[in-house]
Amino acid sequence: MTDTPTTPTLIGPKLAEMRAARATVAAVAQITPIETSRFLSDIIGSPVLLKCENLQRTGSYKIRGAFNRLSALTAEERSHGVVAASAGNHAQGVALGARELGIAATIFMPTNVPLPKLEATRDYGADVVLSGAIISETLAAAAAFAEETGAIFIPPFDHPDVVAGQGTIALELLEQVPDIDTVIVPIGGGGLISGVASAFKQHEAAGGRPVRVIGVQAENAASYIASLDAGAPINIPVKPTIADGIAVYRPGELNYAMIRDAVDEIVTVSEDDAARALLVLMERAKLVVEPAGAVSVAAILAGKVTGTGTTVAILSGGNIDPLLMQRVISHGLAASDRYLTMRVMLMDRPGELARVAAILAAVKANVIEVLHTQHGPDLQITEVELDITVETRGPIHVEEVIAALRAEGYEPKLDKRRN
Secondary structure, eight states: OOSSSOOTTOOSSOHHHHHHHHHHHTTTOOOOOEEEOHHHHHHHTSOEEEEEGGGSGGGBTHHHHHHHHHHTSOHHHHHTOEEEEOSSHHHHHHHHHHHHHTOOEEEEEOTTOOHHHHHHHHHTTOEEEEOOSSHHHHHHHHHHHHHHHOOEEOOSSSSHHHHHHHHHHHHHHHHHOTTOOEEEEEOSSSHHHHHHHHHHHHHHHTTOOOOEEEEEEEGGGOHHHHHHHHTSOOOOOOOOOSOGGGOOSSOOHHHHHHHHHHOOEEEEEOHHHHHHHHHHHHHHSOOOOOHHHHHHHHHHHTTOSOSOSSEEEEEOBOOOOHHHHHHHHHHHHHHTTSEEEEEEEEESSTTHHHHHHHHHHHTTOEEEEEEEESOOTTOOTTEEEEEEEEEOSSHHHHHHHHHHHHHTTOOOEEOTTTO
């Protein structure tokens, strides 16, 4: 990434092409709303607004780039049909876009794709093929299908038409938030941030307002940080992450070059950060956002973004499997000290468990899980081990609970595996 905020030699789609894409995309995409977050504004000390692409048709920004690419196909190309590979959001964008344009679509999805995403893609009229345990295998199967059938492959991020479609978000923001100073953008393959960053930098070069662009990746899938350090796109091992929508093992070639030249900073967030962000958005903003779409907010909560003027966090998607949501909420509650799991040694005599329960009740800590055993490996013959999880109101309440137990002679040990 360069230190110079603007340059006339940015590669990729030009601003005029993004404006043309906006007119094209308007046939299917909504102008998504802007919401103000007082909670996040208080954290960084300046206004924070949320660009709600989680409320977009198909539940994510992906419809913009997919439809722009599909619209650019010739009649001959459309007659061959299209194929794409995706774990969810791109699949739905291609499926809806193809339906609107009367193009036959085949979507390859991983065999472990969440049922809601699979059903949504089928409901948009695409023929879905389950192939591969991981997305790289799914992509290979889709590429082979394109080679065998002549279907046109619609890439998720590494194509100028896709990038131009995603860049339409920046054009909306310039109208919706005229005083914008900073935008925070999730990064997977890089299609979204490359379009957004390029649009802002080209607008600035033409005499417009300068906008600082900050990208966010999951720690377990930070392909851009590794690639920028290496000076070229490289493959990285992707570790499991709840932000599966941005778990991309290699940057796009076009996207890498655009991000290198136009993005000001890239930060990473942890799994706990992403879970906390999802919980904050549900509780404070009443918005359902998938973990990948919430990493922009996670960066604020983690202190990775500070003192940046009027800031917009793009919420890139809201397609989350209810089962994953249940797990992420629980994880977020633990990460926010709303669940406290601890181990307490008790004397093996009647009434000890009731005594602990009374202490917890007195400080209004609600017990949600208990394991009482005489068979722990470190127990004395006169002791029992109590593993207990309680619901708390946050870090201060956690300290009150621990202090109350210690005042009665107990020495709780926090279970770091679960807190």
